[in-house]
Amino acid sequence: MRWQGGRRGGNIEDRRGMSAAGVGGVGLGGVVLALIGYFVFGIDPSTTMSVVNGAGGQQAQQQDGVRGTTQDQGGQFVDVIEQSTTDVWTQIFAAEGQRYRRPAAVVIYDQATGTGCGMGQSAMGPFYCPADQKVYLDLAFWQELESRFGAKGEAARAYVIAHEIGHHVQNLTGATQQVERGSRGASSSAVRLELQADCYAGVWVAHAPAVSGGQVALDPADIEDGIRAAAAVGDDAIQKQAQGRVMPDAFTHGTSEQRMRWFRIGVEKGDPAACDTFRAGRL
Numbered sequence: 118m119r120w121q122g123g124r125r126g127g128n129i130e131d132r133r134g135m136s137a138a139g140v141g142g143v144g145l146g147g148v149v150l151a152l153i154g155y156f157v158f159g160i161d162p163s164t165t166m167s168v169v170n171g172a173g174g175q176q177a178q179q180q181d182g183v184r185g186t187t188q189d190q191g192g193q194f195v196d197v198i199e200q201s202t203t204d205v206w207t208q209i210f211a212a213e214g215q216r217y218r219r220p221a222a223v224v225i226y227d228q229a230t231g232t233g234c235g236m237g238q239s240a241m242g243p244f245y246c247p248a249d250q251k252v253y254l255d256l257a258f259w260q261e262l263e264s265r266f267g268a269k270g271e272a273a274r275a276y277v278i279a280h281e282i283g284h285h286v287q288n289l290t291g292a293t294q295q296v297e298r299g300s301r302g303a304s305s306s307a308v309r310l311e312l313q314a315d316c317y318a319g320v321w322v323a324h325a326p327a328v329s330g331g332q333v334a335l336d337p338a339d340i341e342d343g344i345r346a347a348a349a350v351g352d353d354a355i356q357k358q359a360q361g362r363v364m365p366d367a368f369t370h371g372t373s374e375q376r377m378r379w380f381r382i383g384v385e386k387g388d389p390a391a392c393d394t395f396r397a398g399r400l
Contacts, residue, residue, distance in 0.1 A: 319383020
């Protein structure tokens with residue numbers, strides 16, 4: 118994947134090395150609950166942790182990290198991809214006569230950190246918090262992505278970031294508000310939201326080369342890496358790995374086939390209008 122020559126926007130909040138304010142109130146039980154919710158039932162861990170925090174646990178305190186560009190390659194990669202998504206979505210919104218507002222930050226942290234959605238834990242994987250409009254990412258997840266899910270390479274990592282930015286786009290367009298609380302199941306609004314974010318990640322892939330002047334680009338092999346990453350985090354794949362069976366009634370993200378399909382639609386069409394999973398008859 119080509120990215121080293123891409124622009125850095127400095128929209129990074131680096132909290133690595135900081136202790137998590139309020140983490141003591143969550144406790145191991147809350148973390149385990151979040152892990153069970155995600156790996157077995159597919160429930161967004163930020164939702165689980167918000168419930169835990171609100172049910173008597175210590176509230177997560179908002180924290181401020183170091184803003185700007187980072188010196189390490191891992192942080193620079195995230196910076197470049199976030200800036201690239203901003204450039205792409207700014208252009209797409211402008212074509213519709215609208216203004217794109219980038220996320221408040223991409224927060225890079227270690228192990229645990231306070232968020233607007235409760236206490237964030239690295240075991241949750243990357244997530245977007247609508248309450249503070251920030252993406253949260255522990256870079257140690259890249260190792261998890263490779264070792265646990267078999268999704269290797271920078272393209273797979275870029276897909277994950279672009280997917281989370283897709284959730285920010287949904288927050289701006291109002292799609293997030295279409296999801297019913299506690300929604301789950303093969304055709305649920307939660308699944309439709311996640312598949313749309315996959316499609317939006319594909320839209321970014323389609324536009325990134327032209328918008329960046331060729332400095333950020335995925336070749337066909339890179340795109341296949343992204344597709345494999347989408348497949349690796351399908352509800353059916355995760356449930357099989359966690360419990361040896363598939364429970365469609367508990368789906369919240371879509372099957373591997375669906376996630377691959379909608380990511381590919383975004384790449385091939387390059388048009389957010391083609392990503393309307395909420396009206397799609399076939400997911």
